[in-house]
Amino acid sequence: MFKHLTVVFLVFVGFNKVNSNETLRSITASFLKVLEECRHELNIGDNVLADMYYFWKLDRTLMHRDTGCAIVCMSKKLNLLDTSGKLHHGNAEEFALRHGAANDMAKELVTTVHECEQKHEMEEDQCLRALEIAKCFRGAMHEINWAPKVDVVITEILTEV
Numbered sequence: 001m002f003k004h005l006t007v008v009f010l011v012f013v014g015f016n017k018v019n020s021n022e023t024l025r026s027i028t029a030s031f032l033k034v035l036e037e038c039r040h041e042l043n044i045g046d047n048v049l050a051d052m053y054y055f056w057k058l059d060r061t062l063m064h065r066d067t068g069c070a071i072v073c074m075s076k077k078l079n080l081l082d083t084s085g086k087l088h089h090g091n092a093e094e095f096a097l098r099h100g101a102a103n104d105m106a107k108e109l110v111t112t113v114h115e116c117e118q119k120h121e122m123e124e125d126q127c128l129r130a131l132e133i134a135k136c137f138r139g140a141m142h143e144i145n146w147a148p149k150v151d152v153v154i155t156e157i158l159t160e161v
C-alpha cells in the first residue's frame with residue numbers, strides 16, 4: 001500500500017518537475033525573441049546578450065545595469081508591466097498559462113515575482129531594480145527545481161538561427 005503510494009508520488013513529482021522547467025524554458029524563449037528588438041532600441045552590447053543567454057546559470061552574477069534595462073524593455077513588449085512599471089498580475093498569469101503552466105504554477109510564478117518586487121522596491125533605478133528582481137526570481141526557481149537547464153536553453157538559441 002505504502003509502496004504503491006510512493007510510486008504514485010514519485011511519478012507525480014517527476015512529471016510536475018519536467019512540466020515546470022519546460023514552462024520556464026518556453027517563457028525564456030519568448031523573452032529571447034523580443035530581446036532582438038530591444039537590443040536595437042537600446043543599443044545593447046554583447047555582455048547583455050551573454051547575461052540573457054546564460055540567465056539561468058546560478059553562478060552568473062548578472063551585474064550589468066544594461067541587462068536590467070533589457071529586462072524592462074522585454075517585459076514591456078510582452079505586456080507584463082502595468083503603468084507604474086510593476087508586474088501586471090493578470091497579464092502575467094495569462095502569459096504563464098499560455099506557456100503551458102498549470103493554474104497553480106501560474107499563480108506561484110506571479111506571487112514569486114511580486115515578492116521579489118517587494119524585496120527590492122527601495123531601489124530607485126528601474127534597470128537595477130529589474131536586475132535584482134530577476135536574480136531573486138532566478139534563485140527562487142532554482143530552489144524549487146523549476147529552472148530550465150542552461151544547455152537546453154542554449155541549444156534552442158543555436159538551432160533557431
Ligand SMILES: *[C@@H]1O[C@H](CO)[C@@H](O)[C@H](O)[C@H]1NC(C)=O
Pocket residue numbers: 017018021022025147148149150152153
Ligand atoms: C527538465 O528536467 C528534466 C529532468 O531533470 C530534464 O531531463 C530536462 O532536460 C529539463 N528540461 C529543461 C528545459 O531544462
